[in-house]
Amino acid sequence: MLRLVRTPLMPTPKSIANISSASFIVSASLGNSRFPLARNRGSTVPHTPAGPFWAVLNRLLILVQVIFLILSEIGWPNALFTRFLPFLNDEHGVAAIGVLECLIGAQVNSHAVADFPMVAAFLLFSIGCLNLISVRILCITQSSSGLTTF
Numbered sequence: 001m002l003r004l005v006r007t008p009l010m011p012t013p014k015s016i017a018n019i020s021s022a023s024f025i026v027s028a029s030l031g032n033s034r035f036p037l038a039r040n041r042g043s044t045v046p047h048t049p050a051g052p053f054w055a056v057l058n059r060l061l062i063l064v065q066v067i068f069l070i071l072s073e074i075g076w077p078n079a080l081f082t083r084f085l086p087f088l089n090d091e092h093g094v095a096a097i098g099v100l101e102c103l104i105g106a107q108v109n110s111h112a113v114a115d116f117p118m119v120a121a122f123l124l125f126s127i128g129c130l131n132l133i134s135v136r137i138l139c140i141t142q143s144s145s146g147l148t149t150f
Contacts, residue, residue: 044111062104069100093138098131 045055072081072088081089087096105125108117 044113058107062107065100065104069097072097093135094131095135098128098135101125101128101131103128 045051068085068088071077072085075081075090078089086092101124105121105123105128108121109125113121
């Protein structure tokens, strides 16, 4: 028969409540109740080695993706998209654009941002989802069209 013997190292319900309230007070004073030391204070930059480098690189890659999406919608360097990025030219559907829009929207919303970028990223994610849904509907209804889905 197994018997539970309480040792001094085993926590009691009262000690668990004291530990959780003490950790809440410490983390609340640092400004983040879930991860008290995971980010630099007042920013979304992770508190890790090369954290600022990765944060800046992340924002630069998002900027490059947005520029490519805008240029593909305008259709200005059509030879560039035909030769190097064929999934963004006029002969393909909107699935790749939808995937990129969803990735950018999810990445921006995964950080602590102000209200305007949060709403813009949510709308971008929603438009990306609509693009993906429209591709699926077009695949079902018009399977013999000249456009490729991806």
